[in-house]
Amino acid sequence: MKKWYLVMAGALFFAACGGGENKTETKQSSQESAAADNSMVSPNAGKPASKGETLMxxxxxxxxxxEEMKVVGPSLKDIAGKYPNTPENIDKLAQKVIKGGSGNWGDVAMLPHPNISQEDAKEMVSYILSLSGK
Ligand code: HEC
Incomplete structure (x- = not known):
């Protein structure tokens, strides 16, 4: 029992000593990392998206x-199949995008998008109507 106690005391003493001696001040030279090279190549490079597609x-x-599948709203191809690609339809549907719409495809309504400009809405709609393949 007494021997065990001595070993413990010795260990503690040793640890205390070792701890105190290591207090050398090391001034770390702060290495400001050179400006990171952020030039990332877009994965879509070489496949230009139309403006309307990008806006959407x-x-x-x-x-x-x-594009192909009905989710909450009709698929883009279904919309393109329903409306011929004419300036009148682009106008009309752009208004729907901005003001919201319902009743043409079912009971679910499309939320209005008051922050989208008429011009951008028309870009989106002409992209959608271009998907009909006609
Ligand atoms: C909250 C879900 C939702 C979002 C977000 C949404 N739509 Fe719709 N969209 C719908 C639904 C539902 C309909 C069908 C409305 C109806 O029955 O008249 C629809 C219909 C449409 C139509 C056809 C309208 C018609 O009268 O036939 C177009 C074009 C359209 N959306 C474009 C867009 C564009 C562009 C955006 C993004 C700016 C967008 N939608 C965002 C749900 C959505």
Whole structure:
């Protein structure tokens, strides 16, 4: 029992000593990392998206509209199939995008997008109507 106690005391003493001796002040040279090279190549480079497609990607459209498949709203191809690609339809549908719409495809209404300009809405709609393949 006594021997065990001595070993413990010795260990403590040793640890205390070792701890105190290591207090050398090391001044770390702060290395400001050189400006990181952020030149990333866009994965879509070489595949130019139309302006309307880009605008739609930046807005919330894709939450409810997919190109091929009905989600909440009709698929873009269905819309393109329903409306001929004419300036009148582009105008009319652009208004729908901005003001919201309902009743043409079912009971679900499209939310209005008051922040989208008429011009941008028309870009989006002409992209959608261009998908009909006609
Ligand atoms: C909250 C879900 C939702 C979002 C977000 C949404 N839509 Fe819709 N969209 C719908 C629904 C639902 C309909 C069908 C409305 C109807 O029955 O008239 C629709 C219909 C449409 C139509 C056809 C309108 C008609 O009268 O036939 C176009 C064009 C359209 N959306 C474009 C867009 C564009 C562009 C955006 C993005 C700016 C967008 N939508 C965002 C749900 C959405």
């Amino acid at each position: 990607a930046e807005s919330d459209c894709k939450t409810c509209h997919k």
